[in-house]
Amino acid sequence: MAYKIIVCAKQVPNTNEIKTNPETGTLIRDGVESILNHDDANALEEALKVKDAYPGTTITVITMGPPQAVEMLQECLAMGADDAVLLSDRALGGSDTWATSNAITAGIKKLGDFDFIFAGRQAIDGDTAQVGPQIAEKLGIPQVTYVQDFQIDGNEITVQRALEDGYELIKVKTPCLLTAIKELNTPRYMYIKGIYHAVKHDIKVWGAADIGVDLETVGLKASPTNVFKSFTPKPKGAGQKVAGDTEKDLAINLICSLKEKNII
Amino acid sequence: MAINFDDVKNIWVYAEQRHGKLMNVALELIGEGYRLSREMPEGTKVCGVLIGAEEDVKPLEAELFAYGADEVYVLADPLLKQYTTDGYAKVLTDAIEEIKPEIVIFGATHIGRDLAPRVAARLDTGLTADCTRLDIDMNHYINFLETKTTCNTKGLTPEDPKKDLLKQTRPAFGGNLMATIVTPRTRPTMSTVRPGVMKKREKDTSLKGEAINVKVNLTAADIHTQVVDVVKAAKEIVSLTDADIICSGGRGLGGPEGFNLIKEFADKVGGVVGSSRAAVDAGWIDHSHQVGQTGTTVKPKIYFACGISGAIQHLAGMQTSDCIVAINKDPDAPIFEVADYGIVGDLYKVIPQIIAEWDNAEDLLAERSK
Ligand SMILES: Cc1cc2nc3c(=O)[nH]c(=O)nc-3n(C[C@H](O)[C@H](O)[C@H](O)COP(=O)(O)OP(=O)(O)OC[C@H]3O[C@@H](n4cnc5c(N)ncnc54)[C@H](O)[C@@H]3O)c2cc1C
Numbered sequence: 001m002a003y004k005i006i007v008c009a010k011q012v013p014n015t016n017e018i019k020t021n022p023e024t025g026t027l028i029r030d031g032v033e034s035i036l037n038h039d040d041a042n043a044l045e046e047a048l049k050v051k052d053a054y055p056g057t058t059i060t061v062i063t064m065g066p067p068q069a070v071e072m073l074q075e076c077l078a079m080g081a082d083d084a085v086l087l088s089d090r091a092l093g094g095s096d097t098w099a100t101s102n103a104i105t106a107g108i109k110k111l112g113d114f115d116f117i118f119a120g121r122q123a124i125d126g127d128t129a130q131v132g133p134q135i136a137e138k139l140g141i142p143q144v145t146y147v148q149d150f151q152i153d154g155n156e157i158t159v160q161r162a163l164e165d166g167y168e169l170i171k172v173k174t175p176c177l178l179t180a181i182k183e184l185n186t187p188r189y190m191y192i193k194g195i196y197h198a199v200k201h202d203i204k205v206w207g208a209a210d211i212g213v214d215l216e217t218v219g220l221k222a223s224p225t226n227v228f229k230s231f232t233p234k235p236k237g238a239g240q241k242v243a244g245d246t247e248k249d250l251a252i253n254l255i256c257s258l259k260e261k262n263i264i
Numbered sequence: 265m266a267i268n269f270d271d272v273k274n275i276w277v278y279a280e281q282r283h284g285k286l287m288n289v290a291l292e293l294i295g296e297g298y299r300l301s302r303e304m305p306e307g308t309k310v311c312g313v314l315i316g317a318e319e320d321v322k323p324l325e326a327e328l329f330a331y332g333a334d335e336v337y338v339l340a341d342p343l344l345k346q347y348t349t350d351g352y353a354k355v356l357t358d359a360i361e362e363i364k365p366e367i368v369i370f371g372a373t374h375i376g377r378d379l380a381p382r383v384a385a386r387l388d389t390g391l392t393a394d395c396t397r398l399d400i401d402m403n404h405y406i407n408f409l410e411t412k413t414t415c416n417t418k419g420l421t422p423e424d425p426k427k428d429l430l431k432q433t434r435p436a437f438g439g440n441l442m443a444t445i446v447t448p449r450t451r452p453t454m455s456t457v458r459p460g461v462m463k464k465r466e467k468d469t470s471l472k473g474e475a476i477n478v479k480v481n482l483t484a485a486d487i488h489t490q491v492v493d494v495v496k497a498a499k500e501i502v503s504l505t506d507a508d509i510i511c512s513g514g515r516g517l518g519g520p521e522g523f524n525l526i527k528e529f530a531d532k533v534g535g536v537v538g539s540s541r542a543a544v545d546a547g548w549i550d551h552s553h554q555v556g557q558t559g560t561t562v563k564p565k566i567y568f569a570c571g572i573s574g575a576i577q578h579l580a581g582m583q584t585s586d587c588i589v590a591i592n593k594d595p596d597a598p599i600f601e602v603a604d605y606g607i608v609g610d611l612y613k614v615i616p617q618i619i620a621e622w623d624n625a626e627d628l629l630a631e632r633s634k
Binding site for chain 2: 013015018019020027096097098101124125126127128129130131132133134136137138141142143144145146158160161162163164165166167168169170171172173176223224225226227228229230231232233234237238239240241242247248250251252254255256257258259260261263264
């Protein structure tokens with residue numbers, strides 16, 4: 001059995017390196033590298049494992065973003081994906097999760113039939129975890145989020161869905177959408193043949209007109225949520241360093257301060 | 265199907281229960297919903313919405329009333345015994361379309377974050393994820409911006425055209441940035457809210473009410489996933505969100521044995537053990553102990569950060585603690601910028617002294633004031 005798999009991925013700034021300008025409350029993005037979102041790398045890895053086990057399986061990665069997101073798609077191809085599509089258009093800019101899911105759903109419909117879709121649970125820039133389920137809803141297919149273990153047999157998928165204090169064992173039939181968490185696997189590195197494939201491969205870039213999406217359902221204006229204000233939290237302000245020459249003095253001075261302020 | 269603006273009223277809280285037990289966040293959100301509803305037009309109510317099998321949800325009604333719910337809706341059916349995205353999304357969407365709440369809030373749990381986007385997409389309305397603050401009252405909101413943030417509030421007045429909207433504040437870009445989101449054109453306004461950040465009301469068992477049973481229309485064919493088993497992890501349950509005192513250890517412990525000292529410390533001060541992600545990633549302790557952006561958000565009375573540098577993602581989960589004590593041998597560690605009390609020193613030398621002296625607090629202070 002060979003499968004047709006679609007992987008949803010996003011290029012994100014490495015939030016570890018981001019600094020903000022507290023005066024303006026804006027991000028300083030200069031010099032911050034862009035990376036393949038972590039959970040999405042787990043989604044792609046799981047698809048690649050299915051491809052390893054079932055030759056003939058094809059993986060198409062789809063993303064929405066600015067033109068430079070092709071770099072991230074090249075990385076996906078170099079890891080072993082077969083094909084990649086970038087949805088990029090000014091009309092799609094500023095989309096919230098609802099509008100983003102409308103655009104990606106339209107892109108997936110244009111790609112045609114598939115067995116299942118693997119997305120990351122959430123992207124590290126927005127951390128919403130909403131786009132995957134919203135695509136599943138728009139496509140009218142079932143979803144399982146927070147997948148930490150995945151097995152496939154024919155058209156039946158069995159997964160472990162992580163909960164805060166354990167997991168659920170869930171069976172679902174294709175077509176469906178799953179979202180991956182980091183516990184699922186360890187993503188592989190790019191490999192030479194893959195890199196060769198990535199360089200030669202023509203990545204499709206589709207605009208709003210190509211996917212035939214209703215312009216009333218995408219972009220900043222159509223998005224039901226709007227950013228009202230954005231800002232940075234005020235640093236809490238450093239308190240005092242506890243004085244003391246020995247560890248014992250430090251401990252006693254701390255305990256006295258806590259007691260004095262009725263904290264303990 | 266979009267809902268007409270003029271018809272909507274009240275705040276709904278998805279009162280998440282698992283196996284007949286309410287999640288803490290459900291009660292926190294009833295408390296928050298109560299507060300918000302009193303800032304909205306007179307008569308606005310906070311309503312708890314229970315979904316599940318009758319035998320699981322019926323006993324929970326009284327608890328919701330006691331914690332401040334003005335109304336409780338019950339959506340019960342044997343097919344809802346187990347959480348499934350399809351089953352719960354269908355009955356909740358149907359109820360929202362029928363009864364038309366103005367606002368619907370969910371706990372940002374693994375289930376809330378699975379259910380809410382599905383419902384919001386079906387209703388074609390906006391959803392804001394993982395909120396850490398909600399406001400209606402414009403004066404409160406402006407005061408928050410002025411005292412707690414670097415936001416320039418020039419031009420923002422209590423008469424702002426968006427003043428009546430729910431202002432949903434959440435961290436983004438790994439806690440580097442905060443944003444307030446509004447949903448101006450569609451209803452209901454929907455949000456998920458981080459567990460542990462909102463306050464429950466005092467329980468008052470004299471508050472009682474009659475729950476409203478909502479007819480559900482669900483068949484087995486509506487549900488496309490099958491929950492074969494629910495496995496509880498055989499790990500010790502850490503209730504970080506309920507703890508008054510948390511003793512957290514980080515990479516500075518140097519190895520898994522370090523958590524023995526942290527545990528001893530926590531036992532002494534009546535706290536529970538937390539950790540940074542570095543300690544979890546190193547395999548020294550289970551993820552359920554992790555505090556931070558990708559762990560648990562906590563707000564204890566005292567947070568002890570031991571051998572933790574204070575990365576922004578860690579701070580995102582603990583910086584609103586009432587009192588932060590940092591123990592770190594690097595005087596320039598960023599954790600000291602948020603610590604109320606900082607001790608520069610080797611945690612292996614300092615913590616045993618704190619443990620030794622902890623019970624003498626009263627005497628030590630008396631001695632000091634002599
Ligand atoms: C997307 C994303 C999400 C993340 N989410 C989280 C999260 O939820 N929670 C979280 O914690 N991190 C999170 N991180 C990781 C975070 O960026 C830091 O890497 C992590 O918090 C560092 O942990 P640490 O402070 O224990 O280790 P380090 O940064 O290595 O700090 C160790 C500290 O211990 C001190 N030290 C060493 N020895 C001693 C000693 N003997 N006595 C006293 N002090 C000593 C050192 O001076 C140092 O300051 C996330 C990162 C990313 C990219």
